[in-house]
Structure formats: C-alpha cells, structure tokens
Amino acid sequence: MLSTRAALPKDAKHDFYSFTADEMDRSNGGSVLGSEFGSNALLFVSAGGDTTATALAALFFYLSHNPRCYGELADEIRSTFQAGDDIRSGPALASCRYLRASIDEALRLSPPIGGTLWREATRSDQEPNPFTVDGHVIPPGTQIGVNTYALHHNERYFPDPFAFKPDRWLESADAAKPEEQERLKLMREALNPFSTGVRGCPGKSLAYMEMSLAMAKTLFYFDFEVDRGEKGEKGKRRGKGSTPPPTVFACRDVFTSTHDGPYLTFRPRGNLVDELAASK
Incomplete structure (x- = not known):
C-alpha cells in the first residue's frame, strides 16, 4: 500500500x-524516515478507528445492561429530534447532556487505551528545579506514566468506580455549592481517555462527534437489548465494590483495547426505519 x-x-x-x-x-533536508512514515500511518489507522469502535462497543454494552440509563438516554434523543435527518453535529446534539455523560462514563469504565502512555522526563536550562512527583525527584531520561484504567477506577475521584453512572457527570441541585464544584472538577481532571497536553489525541473532538452521532441515530431508529442466547454472555465480567457487584465490559490491553462483544438484538422503531431505506 x-x-x-x-x-x-x-x-x-x-x-x-x-x-x-x-x-x-x-x-x-527531510527529517522523516520511510520506516517512521509507515509506523505512524499504521498508528493513525488504529488510533482513529479501533479506539472509537471500542468506545462505542462499551457504550452499547453498558446501556444494554442498565435499563434505567438506556431509557433516560432514549427519551432524551427521541424528544430532542423529530426526524433522523435532524440528527447532525450542531447545537441540538450538543444539548443532549445525558448522551455526553453516557459517553464519558463508558470511556471511563472501558478506556480504548487503558494502559500506560509512557513519556520521558526532560529538563531544560530554563527549568532550574528538578521534575518532582509527590516528593520524588524524577531524573531526566526516566520513563514515567500513569495507568489510565487505574486512574479511571480510583475511588478518590469516582465513588463506586465499577458502576455505570452517567449521572455522576451531571450537575446536581447543589451545583452552586463549592463541594459540588470541586467534585466535578476532580472527576473531569481525572478522566483522561485521550491523554493530555501536547501529546493528547488531536482527534478528540472528532471522536466525540462520531460517537454522539452513531448512538443518537441508533436510538432514534432502533431499540436494542442484550442477545438472549449464549452470545449475550460474552464480554461480561464482574466488577467490585457494590452488592451485587456491577457487570463490566471486559477489555484486554494490547496498546489499544480488544474485546469480545457485546452481542445485541436490534429492533426497528415502528416505520421510522423506512427513512433509512428511502435515503439510500
């Protein structure tokens, strides 16, 4: 190729x-080797495709296993849009706060890149003090990083961390209270599925738009549920903390996350799906 x-x-x-x-x-005077081009091109393919696919798979999984959340999001989408063609990037889609909260919660529980994105500690002449983390001096050249999955399941930032709770991202009736503002601030700082800083994912906004459009369109035209056969059990494992423990989406870290499932059954909503056939 x-x-x-x-x-x-x-x-x-x-x-x-x-x-x-x-x-x-x-x-x-070029500075890019052909081998570097090839490796970066392959990285872009997986970074732009596999990650979004994994995030959507997780979102479908958690919604299908949490009927109350499913109903809340379905009501939001179906009351906001009168026709499927109205679902596009813009103010109406951006107003779907429960949709964004559900996406963020799926990204938190099953980050598409759940491992550690290593960086090398550097020091320049403009930085007189050594790089220090929690009182420990990090020498230049040291590889350092924070594990995304562990950060996203830290109870300090996310109480009941294995439970799918989109509502945790929404402002409560106590939004004006300092402690509520601090709670949301800590969570938003700890949510890090796209990395951060100059090495953060440049496609973050595009990924949010793709996921929002895909889920909004799906819920407008279809209802879905976990497959009732043997395949419906794939991808499930038990989390920790609650009684009974919550069902979580099993992902394996191979730089990006791999998974099996979810396997779902989709049913058209009345005659709405005829719009899709007519638009082809």
Whole structure:
C-alpha cells in the first residue's frame, strides 16, 4: 500500500503522504524516515478507528445492561429530534447532556487505551528545579506514566468506580455549592481517555462527534437489548465494590483495547426505519 502511494505524485491525493513527502526527502533536508512514515500511518489507522469502535462497543454494552440509563438516554434523543435527518453535529446534539455523560462514563469504565502512555522526563536550562512527583525527584531520561484504567477506577475521584453512572457527570441541585464544584472538577481532571497536553489525541473532538452521532441515530431508529442466547454472555465480567457487584465490559490491553462483544438484538422503531431505506 505504501509503495503504491509513493509511486504517485505527492499531490495526487489529499492524504497523510501529501503532507509528509517533502519531509521524507533526505537529500533535501527531510527529517522523516520511510520506516517512521509507515509506523505512524499504521498508528493513525488504529488510533482513529479501533479506539472509537471500542468506545462505542462499551457504550452499547453498558446501556444494554442498565435499563434505567438506556431509557433516560432514549427519551432524551427521541424528544430532542423529530426526524433522523435532524440528527447532525450542531447545537441540538450538543444539548443532549445525558448522551455526553453516557459517553464519558463508558470511556471511563472501558478506556480504548487503558494502559500506560509512557513519556520521558526532560529538563531544560530554563527549568532550574528538578521534575518532582509527590516528593520524588524524577531524573531526566526516566520513563514515567500513569495507568489510565487505574486512574479511571480510583475511588478518590469516582465513588463506586465499577458502576455505570452517567449521572455522576451531571450537575446536581447543589451545583452552586463549592463541594459540588470541586467534585466535578476532580472527576473531569481525572478522566483522561485521550491523554493530555501536547501529546493528547488531536482527534478528540472528532471522536466525540462520531460517537454522539452513531448512538443518537441508533436510538432514534432502533431499540436494542442484550442477545438472549449464549452470545449475550460474552464480554461480561464482574466488577467490585457494590452488592451485587456491577457487570463490566471486559477489555484486554494490547496498546489499544480488544474485546469480545457485546452481542445485541436490534429492533426497528415502528416505520421510522423506512427513512433509512428511502435515503439510500
């Protein structure tokens, strides 16, 4: 694939190669190796596709296993939009606060990249003091990081951390109280599925839009539930803390997260699905 694209003129397509071709020309001062281009291109494919797919899978899983949350979100979508074609990026979709809260809660419980994104500690002449974490001096060159899954399940920031509770992201009736503001502030700072700082995911806004559109469209046209057969049990495991313990979506860390399921049954809502057939 890379060889085929490299054989075409640089501007033949408006793609990643068109932006980096000049930087791969070592005879002209380029700084990017061909091997670096290939590895980064593959990273972009997984970072832009696998992660969003995993987040949506988790969202479908948690909604299908939490009927009250499912009903709350379905009511919000179906009362906000009168037709499926009205569901697009804009103020109406942005007003769906329970939708955003549900997405954030799924990202918290089952982050698409749940491991540790390592960074190297550096020190410049402009920084007279050494880099220090919790009283420990971190020497330059040391690899450091925070495990995303562990951070997202820390009870200090997220009480009952294995439970799917979108409401935790919504302002309560005590929103004006300092302790409520501090609670939300701590949670928002601890939620870190896209990493942070200069190495944070540049596609964060796009990912939120994709997930919002996909779930809003689905809930407008369909109802769904856990498959009642053997496949409906796939992807389930027990969390900790509550009695009985909550059901959580099982993900495995292989840089991005892999998973099995969820397996769901979808049913059209009346004749609304005819809109989809007519729009093809």
